Amino acid sequence: MAKPYRVIHFLNQFFAGIGAEEEANTPVQVSEGPVGPGRALQQALGDDGLVVATVTSGDNYFNEELSSALASVKAALREHRPDVVVAGPAFNAGRYGLACGEVCKLAQEEGIPAVTAMYHENPGVLQHGGEVYILPTGESATDMQAVLKSVAVFALKLAHGDELGPAEVEGYLPRGIRRPGLREGTAAARAVDMLAARLADTNFVTELPIQMPEAVEPAAPVSDLASATVALVTTGGLVPRGNPDRLVRGGLQGVPPLLHRGTLLPQLG
Numbered sequence: 001m002a003k004p005y006r007v008i009h010f011l012n013q014f015f016a017g018i019g020a021e022e023e024a025n026t027p028v029q030v031s032e033g034p035v036g037p038g039r040a041l042q043q044a045l046g047d048d049g050l051v052v053a054t055v056t057s058g059d060n061y062f063n064e065e066l067s068s069a070l071a072s073v074k075a076a077l078r079e080h081r082p083d084v085v086v087a088g089p090a091f092n093a094g095r096y097g098l099a100c101g102e103v104c105k106l107a108q109e110e111g112i113p114a115v116t117a118m119y120h121e122n123p124g125v126l127q128h129g130g131e132v133y134i135l136p137t138g139e140s141a142t143d144m145q146a147v148l149k150s151v152a153v154f155a156l157k158l159a160h161g162d163e164l165g166p167a168e169v170e171g172y173l174p175r176g177i178r179r180p181g182l183r184e185g186t187a188a189a190r191a192v193d194m195l196a197a198r199l200a201d202t203n204f205v206t207e208l209p210i211q212m213p214e215a216v217e218p219a220a221p222v223s224d225l226a227s228a229t230v231a232l233v234t235t236g237g238l239v240p241r242g243n244p245d246r247l248v249r250g251g252l253q254g255v256p257p258l259l260h261r262g263t264l265l266p267q268l269g
Contacts, residue, residue: 004050005083005159008076009038010103012096015141016056024095026058027065028072030079037144041086044152049159053080055103059095062102069099070106077110084159089117089147090124092139097124104132113158117147120173133158134173168205 013023015036034042034051042051055076062069077085085107087100097116101124104114108131117135118124125134135154137147150171157164166181167174183190190207197204222228232238239247 004045004048005156006081007041007045007049007051007155007159008053008055008080008082008085008107009034009041009051010055010057010073010085010087010100011036011038012062012090012093012099013056013058014093014096016054018056018058024058024060025064026056027061028055028057028069028076030055030072030076037089037148040145041148041152044149045156046152048156049084049152052082057099059093059099062099063095066102070102073103073106074110077107077112082107082112084155085112085114086151086155087114087116089135089137089141089144089151090119090122091137091141092119092122094123097122098127100124101128101132101134104128108132113155115151115154115158115172117151125173129173130175130177133175135171136173174209 013026014020017036018026031054032052033054035054035056038051038054042049045051053076055073057069057072085104087103088096090097090100097118100116100118104116105128107114115133115135116124117137119137119139128134133154135147135150137143154170154172157170164170166179185193194204194206239245
């Protein structure tokens, strides 16, 4: 019987069971064997794959100390010599998704195939969707078992060196890569078939998908703004002049503030 493919699994601090946001600055750690959802991944791999090590990192640490984090991951890859790397799934966790994308990108640079999974609106898809394989998930981890089964099947294909088909066939998110290939019928004939299907209100798959932006219904206008209470919601770190509530600027301690039109802004480089 052939030896099982060696798998390294990457997790953030939450799914590794280290802790929640209070442990987000945890440096990269390496554990032998599967951890947390890695056990379900191992079960999905069956006898064809073996999770030899789990690499974990805090979300903040990985994204704020990227060079150091990637160096630690690279050392783990070279020590454990995996046949394939699995990162996540990250679902809709943004920092986690970005870290998963970086891990997969690094693995590919080391000549190791890799796959991750996350929600299509995760910033990790925007950042790395054109360079790594990403399987789709829902927003939350409620479908963890089903996602890990899909990830396991895909990871084994990568480890075996199978030639992968297009995204619509293999199930990964499109990467925007166009490759020459053969289709049945000419473009004109296929276009007529799709038009006929649309007119008949039957199912068809377009060859040029267009993703329309989500339409958000605006709120009704305020009739009397002079007597209204207005709240400003922003991610810009705006506080009243002098910072009367003594709010702490996370990750920016020791950086001098900028005063701008009566507000206190963190100075970003």
